[in-house]
Amino acid sequence: MSQMRVAVVGAGIAGLAFAAALRRGGADCHVYEQAEKLAEVGAGVQVAPNATRLLHRLGLRGRLRGAAVAPEAIEMRRWDDGLMLQHTPLGDRCLRRFGAPYYTVHRADLHAALLSQLPPDRLHLGARLVAVTQDEGEARLHLADGRTVAADVAVGADGIHSAVREWFVADWPRYSGQTIYRGLVPVERVPHLPAEPRVRLWFGPDQHCVCYPVSGGRLLSFGATVPAASWEVESWSARGDVLGLQAAYKGWHEDVTRLLDAAQTVSRWALHDRDSIERLSWGRVAVIGDAAHPMLPFQAQGANQAIEDAVVLARCLAGAGADAGRDRLRAALHRYERIRLPRTTRIQRQSRANADTFHLADGAAQRRRDAGALAGPGLDRHQWLFGYDAEQAVATTSRSS
Ligand SMILES: Cc1cc2nc3c(=O)[nH]c(=O)nc-3n(C[C@H](O)[C@H](O)[C@H](O)COP(=O)(O)OP(=O)(O)OC[C@H]3O[C@@H](n4cnc5c(N)ncnc54)[C@H](O)[C@@H]3O)c2cc1C
Numbered sequence: 001m002s003q004m005r006v007a008v009v010g011a012g013i014a015g016l017a018f019a020a021a022l023r024r025g026g027a028d029c030h031v032y033e034q035a036e037k038l039a040e041v042g043a044g045v046q047v048a049p050n051a052t053r054l055l056h057r058l059g060l061r062g063r064l065r066g067a068a069v070a071p072e073a074i075e076m077r078r079w080d081d082g083l084m085l086q087h088t089p090l091g092d093r094c095l096r097r098f099g100a101p102y103y104t105v106h107r108a109d110l111h112a113a114l115l116s117q118l119p120p121d122r123l124h125l126g127a128r129l130v131a132v133t134q135d136e137g138e139a140r141l142h143l144a145d146g147r148t149v150a151a152d153v154a155v156g157a158d159g160i161h162s163a164v165r166e167w168f169v170a171d172w173p174r175y176s177g178q179t180i181y182r183g184l185v186p187v188e189r190v191p192h193l194p195a196e197p198r199v200r201l202w203f204g205p206d207q208h209c210v211c212y213p214v215s216g217g218r219l220l221s222f223g224a225t226v227p228a229a230s231w232e233v234e235s236w237s238a239r240g241d242v243l244g245l246q247a248a249y250k251g252w253h254e255d256v257t258r259l260l261d262a263a264q265t266v267s268r269w270a271l272h273d274r275d276s277i278e279r280l281s282w283g284r285v286a287v288i289g290d291a292a293h294p295m296l297p298f299q300a301q302g303a304n305q306a307i308e309d310a311v312v313l314a315r316c317l318a319g320a321g322a323d324a325g326r327d328r329l330r331a332a333l334h335r336y337e338r339i340r341l342p343r344t345t346r347i348q349r350q351s352r353a354n355a356d357t358f359h360l361a362d363g364a365a366q367r368r369r370d371a372g373a374l375a376g377p378g379l380d381r382h383q384w385l386f387g388y389d390a391e392q393a394v395a396t397t398s399r400s401s
Contacts, residue, residue, distance in 0.1 A: 003028055004322050004329075007141050007151035009129045009164050011038060014289025014306035015157030016114035020058045021314035023117060027322065031118065032141060032149065034128035034158075038115065040108040041267070043182040044214040044221030046199065047110065049386040051304040053100035054311045057391070060113045067109035069213045070101045071197040076373060079204025082253040086373040088382070090199075097379055098386050104199065104212040106184075106219070110303070129158065132167045132285055136326060139284040153317065153329060154285045157306075160272060162291035168282045173272035176296055176355055178207075179228045181245045181266045184219045189262040193220070193255060202256050205361040209249065209256050222259060223297070224249060225359075231270035242266055271296055273352060276345040281333035284326070288313055293344040298354035301347050301385070308390040312339050315394040331399060339397050343388070 004027060008015045011033035022029050047055070047068070055064060072091040077084055090102040115123075131142040132154060139154040156164025160173055187193075193200070199212040211222035226248045245268075246260050273296045280292050289306030313336045320332035360366040379386070 004153065004317065004324065005151040006153045006155065007032065007149050008155045008157055009141060010158035011123060012157060012159060012289065013111065013114065013303045014310055016118060017307045017310035018155060018157060018288055018314060020114055020117035021311045024058055025314055025318040027318060030122050030124060032124045032127035032129060036126045040111045042184055043107055044104055044212060045107050045110060045303050046300040047103045047105055048304050049094060049098035049100035049102060050388045051307040052103055054307050054390060056100065058117065063113040064103060067216060068103035068105035069197045069217050071104055071199050071212055074199040076201045076203060079202050079252050082255055085370050088378050093379065104214055106214040129163045132164055134284050152284065156287040156291045157289050158291050160290045160294035162287060164285065165287050165291050169277055171274055173274055175231055176271045176273065177227055178225045178271045178355065179231060179268055180271055181224045181226065181268050183263040183266040184221055185259065185262045187218060187220055190220060190259055192258050202253060203358050204252060206359050208358045211259060224260060241268055273348065276348050280337040280340060284329060286313060286333050286336060293348050295348040295351040296355055298358055299347060299351040305344055305347060309340055311390050312336055312394055315391060319399060335397060335399055339393050
């Protein structure tokens with residue numbers, strides 16, 4: 001039986017998770033990445049049970065346990081007096097309830113764990129996709145250096161500015177009006193924060209700040225949003241704007257100001273998403289991760305959803321059989337799309353809605369939000385999100401539409 005030829009564009013979390021999931025099912029793929037050298041942003045990422053259960057099945061349990069932190073709770077507080085608005089228990093309670101941990105991890109550690117599953121000769125660096133074409137028999141990736149790669153299936157895992165998506169959808173990233181400063185602080189520089197590992201958030205008018213431990217608890221990763229009418233990436237250097245960040249949070253609770261005072265370098269990013277689309281595949285080509293459904297980070301689910309996509313698409317392709325013809329491949333890609341679209345669309349919308357909820361000015365709407373948050377039922381609220389098992393979703397979705 002011949003092997004299905006699968007070509008992946010992008011070696012981010014989506015592309016590497018897909019490659020790992022495909023290989024776990026006994027299939028092969030090649031990953032084409034534009035960067036000459038892989039490097040992740042110096043920041044953390046929250047990985048919830050809906051994704052950690054999948055990462056464990058990919059064989060990454062030990063690696064994650066070594067690098068990640070399992071926070072005991074998520075705490076949401078007011079911006080000025082630090083009043084607790086909501087406390088969601090995680091730790092053992094989360095593990096018992098969902099059968100998988102909630103982790104906070106340095107992005108480089110997650111990326112390295114996924115990369116460890118890919119044989120070096122399957123990763124092609126300095127390979128920038130400029131065009132995708134296809135006909136009845138195959139899909140073709142056209143690279144900037146003039147090479148053409150033929151495959152039975154091509155997967156765009158090339159992020160929010162996806163070149164693959166551009167060939168099929170006429171849309172653009174939408175600027176949210178928010179920017180985010182990110183940084184890492186050694187924990188010994190923030191002795192005022194209690195030592196128990198927590199995801200801590202402070203909500204205030206127009207902005208919020210989040211922090212959590214990564215790198216085995218040695219570093220605190222933080223993200224602090226600041227609204228900006230327009231965005232100019234060019235003028236934001238990776239270093240040097242610490243004073244601007246600190247000024248934007250003047251008057252906030254001292255837990256926040258002391259955390260930001262401890263930051264020596266920060267990076268600043270404009271936050272974009274896109275509207276949901278109605279399809280995630282076209283013929284022999286599919287998109288996953290941010291290429292498929294870029295979302296604002298206000299639910300901390302973009303990477304989690306990329307991992308779910310990766311596992312679902314790999315399972316759908318495996319279900320089509322290694323020597324599947326065009327019709328079976330299309331059916332497999334439609335199955336992937338049917339499973340993923342309702343969920344990712346919901347999460348994209350919720351993430352956008354949170355941009356308003358998190359940033360309410362003090363007043364009646366903020367008081368209603370806070371009263372609702374205080375009455376919130378802890379982990380119950382997260383059942384639909386954290387309790388989801390993407391592989392089970394494949395098992396319970398028929399192959400034909
Ligand atoms: C501030 C912030 C905080 C976040 N926090 C969280 C969180 O806590 N939890 C969470 O789940 N998510 C979080 N996210 C979202 C998460 O980071 C993304 O959803 C995730 O990284 C998307 O991964 P990806 O592989 O789809 O895309 P990317 O990480 O963008 O990777 C795309 C890859 O494709 C390559 N590429 C691009 N174009 C080409 C081309 N033409 N040819 C070849 N290669 C190409 C790129 O170089 C890159 O390596 C956060 C996002 C932000 C901005």
